[in-house]
Amino acid sequence: MQTSEQGIKMIIAFEGIEEKAYKCPSGVWTIGVGHTGKVDGSPINAGMHITQEKAMQLLRQDLAHFEEYINAEPYAKMLRQHQFDALVSFIFNVGRAAFHSSTMRRKLCSGADNDSVATEFGRWIYGKKGMLPGLVRRRKIEAEMFLGTYSKEVKQ
Numbered sequence: 597m598q599t600s601e602q603g604i605k606m607i608i609a610f611e612g613i614e615e616k617a618y619k620c621p622s623g624v625w626t627i628g629v630g631h632t633g634k635v636d637g638s639p640i641n642a643g644m645h646i647t648q649e650k651a652m653q654l655l656r657q658d659l660a661h662f663e664e665y666i667n668a669e670p671y672a673k674m675l676r677q678h679q680f681d682a683l684v685s686f687i688f689n690v691g692r693a694a695f696h697s698s699t700m701r702r703k704l705c706s707g708a709d710n711d712s713v714a715t716e717f718g719r720w721i722y723g724k725k726g727m728l729p730g731l732v733r734r735r736k737i738e739a740e741m742f743l744g745t746y747s748k749e750v751k752q
Contacts, residue, residue: 597667599659603681606741607659607688610734613651617644621723629655630688662687671704679710682717682742689734690720714739 599607611630617640620626625640628651635646635654646654662684666672675683687695695701700716717739721731740746 597672597675597677597680598663599684600677600681602678603684603741604655604659606681606737607655607685610685610689610730613648615646615648615651617642627651627654629658631655631658633658658688659684662692665692669701669704671707674707676744678744678746679742682738685734685741686717686720686738710743714742717742 608629613629614627617625617627620630620632624632625642626632627635627640627644627646631651631654632640633654634640635644635650638644665687666675666680666683686700690698698716699719700713703713703716717735721727721735723731737746
């Protein structure tokens with residue numbers, strides 16, 4: 597399975613597209629659509645600039661890693677497209693390591709019902725300085741998308 601256009605739009609809506617490198621709230625150099633890895637072999641640093649096209653190329657490369665990870669999971673064959681998209685968005689934001697050891701993943705692997713899994717999104721709303729309104733909104737939409745109840749078009 598791959599991330600749908602709706603899923604990509606959702607990630608871009610939450611992450612934004614930055615052509616100039618910046619430090620995220622966690623102090624990590626970031627560029628494009630939440631990209632924190634190297635760009636053409638070089639670490640991201642102050643003053644780095646990329647094009648919108650490069651940002652989209654990096655996003656697709658990043659998404660491929662998350663898609664591969666989810667597709668290898670034991671519950672993957674049971675996912676519907678909207679659930680896959682919600683998980684990609686979530687893991688893109690929190691990281692594979694955090695997700696791998698999460699209660700959400702344990703519930704997915706054990707075959708828990710969708711409502712039980714969806715409640716786990718709401719637990720991931722905190723940053724270093726407490727609850728973040730942007731994460732509250734993101735997790736609400738991810739949970740709704742996971743349940744198939746999110747009906748609005750996500751705007752970039």
